[in-house]
Amino acid sequence: MNQNTNSDNGLLLNVENLKTYFAVKKGLLRRTVGYIKAVDGVSFSVRKGQTLGLVGESGCGKTTAARTIIRLIPATSGSVTFGGLDVLKADKKQLRSLRRRITIVFQDPYSSLNPRMTVGDIVGESLRVQKKLSRSRVTEQVNETLERVGLSREHVNRYPHEFSGGQRQRIGVARALVLRPELVICDEPVSALDVSIQSQILNLLKDLQDDFGLTFLFIAHDLAVVEFFCDVIAVMYLGKIVERADREEIYRNPLHPYTRALMSVIPKVDTQRRGQRTATGGEVPSALNPPDGCPFHPRCPLAEDICRRQMPAFEQKGGISDHFVACWKC
Amino acid sequence: MNNGTLLAVDNLSVHFFTEDGLAKAVQGVSFAIQEGKTFALVGESGCGKSVTALSIMRLVPDPPGKIVSGRMKFKDENILDLTEKQMRQIRGNQIAMIFQEPMTSLNPVFTVGDQIAEAIKLHQKKDSEQAWADSVEMLKGVGIGDAERRVYEYPHQMSGGMRQRVMIAMAVSCQPDLIIADEPTTALDVTIQAQILDLLDELQRQNGMSVLLITHDLGVVAERADDVAVMYASRIAEKAEAKSLFQNPLHPYTQGLLKSVPQLGFEGERLATIPGIVPDPLHFPSGCKFHPRCPVGGKDKRCQMVEPELREAQTGRHVACWYAPGYETKQEREEYESKYKQ
Numbered sequence: 001m002n003q004n005t006n007s008d009n010g011l012l013l014n015v016e017n018l019k020t021y022f023a024v025k026k027g028l029l030r031r032t033v034g035y036i037k038a039v040d041g042v043s044f045s046v047r048k049g050q051t052l053g054l055v056g057e058s059g060c061g062k063t064t065a066a067r068t069i070i071r072l073i074p075a076t077s078g079s080v081t082f083g084g085l086d087v088l089k090a091d092k093k094q095l096r097s098l099r100r101r102i103t104i105v106f107q108d109p110y111s112s113l114n115p116r117m118t119v120g121d122i123v124g125e126s127l128r129v130q131k132k133l134s135r136s137r138v139t140e141q142v143n144e145t146l147e148r149v150g151l152s153r154e155h156v157n158r159y160p161h162e163f164s165g166g167q168r169q170r171i172g173v174a175r176a177l178v179l180r181p182e183l184v185i186c187d188e189p190v191s192a193l194d195v196s197i198q199s200q201i202l203n204l205l206k207d208l209q210d211d212f213g214l215t216f217l218f219i220a221h222d223l224a225v226v227e228f229f230c231d232v233i234a235v236m237y238l239g240k241i242v243e244r245a246d247r248e249e250i251y252r253n254p255l256h257p258y259t260r261a262l263m264s265v266i267p268k269v270d271t272q273r274r275g276q277r278t279a280t281g282g283e284v285p286s287a288l289n290p291p292d293g294c295p296f297h298p299r300c301p302l303a304e305d306i307c308r309r310q311m312p313a314f315e316q317k318g319g320i321s322d323h324f325v326a327c328w329k330c
Numbered sequence: 331m332n333n334g335t336l337l338a339v340d341n342l343s344v345h346f347f348t349e350d351g352l353a354k355a356v357q358g359v360s361f362a363i364q365e366g367k368t369f370a371l372v373g374e375s376g377c378g379k380s381v382t383a384l385s386i387m388r389l390v391p392d393p394p395g396k397i398v399s400g401r402m403k404f405k406d407e408n409i410l411d412l413t414e415k416q417m418r419q420i421r422g423n424q425i426a427m428i429f430q431e432p433m434t435s436l437n438p439v440f441t442v443g444d445q446i447a448e449a450i451k452l453h454q455k456k457d458s459e460q461a462w463a464d465s466v467e468m469l470k471g472v473g474i475g476d477a478e479r480r481v482y483e484y485p486h487q488m489s490g491g492m493r494q495r496v497m498i499a500m501a502v503s504c505q506p507d508l509i510i511a512d513e514p515t516t517a518l519d520v521t522i523q524a525q526i527l528d529l530l531d532e533l534q535r536q537n538g539m540s541v542l543l544i545t546h547d548l549g550v551v552a553e554r555a556d557d558v559a560v561m562y563a564s565r566i567a568e569k570a571e572a573k574s575l576f577q578n579p580l581h582p583y584t585q586g587l588l589k590s591v592p593q594l595g596f597e598g599e600r601l602a603t604i605p606g607i608v609p610d611p612l613h614f615p616s617g618c619k620f621h622p623r624c625p626v627g628g629k630d631k632r633c634q635m636v637e638p639e640l641r642e643a644q645t646g647r648h649v650a651c652w653y654a655p656g657y658e659t660k661q662e663r664e665e666y667e668s669k670y671k672q
Contacts, residue, residue: 194375200601203601228592267550268552269548
């Protein structure tokens with residue numbers, strides 16, 4: 001395994017062969033009867049100032065991967081390097097500083113804000129805990145951050161229920177940004193919002209990225225949103241990355257049948273395109289009992305014998321150095 | 331397939347008398363669903379689209395809700411005049427509903443077979459054995475493999491897509507004339523979403539039923555609906571045939587919505603947005619409810635004070651906006667010039 005200790009080549013986050021398994025226990029003695037391989041050998045890296053999009057359907061392991069990276073969930077094996085720090089081996093003190101440098105914006109702006117805390121407390125809590133700032137300094141920084149996300153300082157003493165979904169998500173963004181992190185993990189930040197509000201939040205995140213030089217790990221299931229937002233895109237299926245490439249490349253030349261399926265099922269706001277879309281049959285198999293060989297083969301229109309027997313390697317394909325695919329047939 | 335009107339909703343208004351005040355959830359909504367066609371009701375959360383659907387089923391929780399005015403002609407009867415007993419003959423039998431959340435709308439303590447058979451027994455006077463055999467057939471019909479075994483399963487043993495298929499099997503089990511699908515695919519993954527919509531299309535072709543599709547997803551509407559009504563803050567803002575609405579939206583809200591949906595192949599640094607927030611039914615703005623967010627008439631005195639009604643501005647194009655081409659009468663124009671324009 002290559003040691004990626006210097007962050008000077010522009011790499012902020014490097015994940016290699018990350019595995020997160022959950023033990024399945026049964027019976028009186030809680031014996032381990034199997035493992036759910038939620039994340040099964042995932043590798044990617046994110047450059048400073050870039051956005052990596054992690055795309056896939058529910059249960060594909062995208063959220064688990066993100067949570068493992070900041071050690072909210074223990075990893076089974078692999079390595080995570082963040083700005084020179086070996087995250088999976090970090091001690092308590094290092095972890096504490098890590099959580100100042102990596103923050104999260106959650107999907108659901110309703111359940112991710114404590115209803116008993118005021119907006120000022122929600123946004124300011126991490127400042128008090130992490131930076132031990134005085135009350136007046138906290139207030140100052142909270143006000144400034146709220147204004148940056150399109151709220152005003154009058155909102156400080158209000159409670160989350162007084163806000164609409166879009167405004168709550170702005171509070172969530174403010175909470176993630178108040179520590180001035182280097183990496184922000186956005187876990188489906190707009191999928192719970194109304195259409196007219198989604199684009200407001202996406203524009204806001206983009207503006208903040210430019211202003212603060214933020215790096216994003218962006219988790220989503222909507223390829224159209226990801227195309228707007230991300231520089232590099234990794235498509236996950238059943239715990240594995242099946243395709244990874246730069247935005248232009250993956251949308252111009254999607255290679256993996258699953259990526260193609262995901263792209264074809266996005267409904268277009270265009271009545272002319274009716275009937276030009278084919279649904280992929282079948283469902284995502286259970287991670288407890290994944291199929292042999294390539295995990296996509298039961299749903300794949302191209303599947304052959306070898307696909308059923310052996311997992312394809314994640315290799316460079318398509319003639320472009322940064323385009324990687326795990327597929328026997330492309 | 332003839333094109334008679336199956337359901338005509340006329341001037342429907344639904345109010346909720348809440349502790350915080352009166353919420354006029356639906357105001358003066360009118361539309362018609364043709365036989366065998368799909369009618370889509372589109373809008374953001376709180377616009378009144380689901381309440382409209384519940385009113386058709388007469389399922390608005392009362393109190394606090396109340397249908398305060400309107401007529402709903404289904405075939406030859408006004409739904410609002412029926413007794414509760416008559417209504418039970420229609421509900422699930424002639425009009426069936428598919429809900430958004432297949433996890434919570436199936437009963438967790440009965441097998442899916444029991445739940446489908448219940449509707450069949452109730453409405454079709456069949457004995458248990460026949461009803462059970464029918465439910466196996468229904469499960470096969472909605473594309474559930476190994477139906478003979480799965481009919482004995484409980485909802486928790488199935489995936490989200492499977493459960494939605496079970497919901498659809500229940501809904502079509504009595505061959506209804508109208509299916510109301512309230513955000514049928516919102517809770518599902520994208521690849522499963524397409525499967526479910528295909529299934530609904532196929533069943534519609536087979537049975538010739540009409541579908542009232544309630545959704546916030548304009549992509550789904552563009553691909554599936556014949557006619558569309560866009561709702562905003564309790565009223566219909568625009569109503570037309572799907573093709574003409576997507577080609578040439580007349581209401582600034584529809585225009586804004588269409589522009590703000592991220593599309594594949596989008597190039598540019600920023601998405602178009604509609605500024606501001608969706609208004610809360612307890613505190614609707616005066617005049618046109620869209621005026622605080624409107625790029626066209628936001629500063630216009632008349633838009634701020636006088637609410638435009640829904641009317642046919644062009645042939646087949648109903649819209650509620652003072653600025654839509656063909657909307658104003660000559661008299662209104664003169665009144666505007668003299669009274670509001672400075």
